[in-house]
Amino acid sequence: MNGKLIVRVMIVLALIGLGDATYLTVVHYAGLTVACTGAGNPCETVQTSKYSFLAGIPVALLGAIGYVLIIATLLLREREWTRLSTLALTLLGFGFSAYLTYRESFTITGHPIYCEWCVGSAIILTLLLILAIIRYLRSPLHGHHLPAPAGPADPPAAVAAPAPKQRPPQRNQLPRGRR
Secondary structure, X not given: OOHHHHHHHHHHHHHHHHHHHHHHHHHHHHOOOOXXXXXXXXXXXXXXXXXXXXXXXXXXXXXXXXXXHHHHHHHOOOOHHHHHHHHHHHHHHHHHHHHHHHHHHHOOOOOOOOOHHHHHHHHHHHHHHHHHHHHHHHXXXXXXXXXXXXXXXXXXXXXXXXXXXXXXXXXXXXXXXOO
16 A cells, blocks of 8 residues: 555545544534434443543544544645654544543443444544554655665666766866866
């Protein structure tokens, strides 16, 4: 998978994650019931738990902001710091999502209880993290390119074209400024 394709796939995944987080944010602020296929609406249980807020801010809103930041780093011109920023944001999102999945599994009333919106976001963040790692590792620093492996299309060293000849220095010619 080439670098441009990785970025495109990451943008699509991040847009899906943004849609997920935006939906949950709207549901929270509008006071609606979360659409959920699980018996007893486990999504509503998770969304109204004490773990659905961080410092008074809904986790869904933090997720939406995180996805926007990931998309922003993917849309910027590719540089070392943008790749590192994408990697850092996806790692942070993955870690926070893993923490919330732990809470769903072991501490929320009725556990294990899983919100399909949260699980979807966790899967997206896992994929984004994997792709961010691949993207970061496959893009060496400028000027530090890895040598390309020799392939059948590469001519052998003995048959390679000779280097251009250097012109020998002229005799009796003074350096510039001393003429």
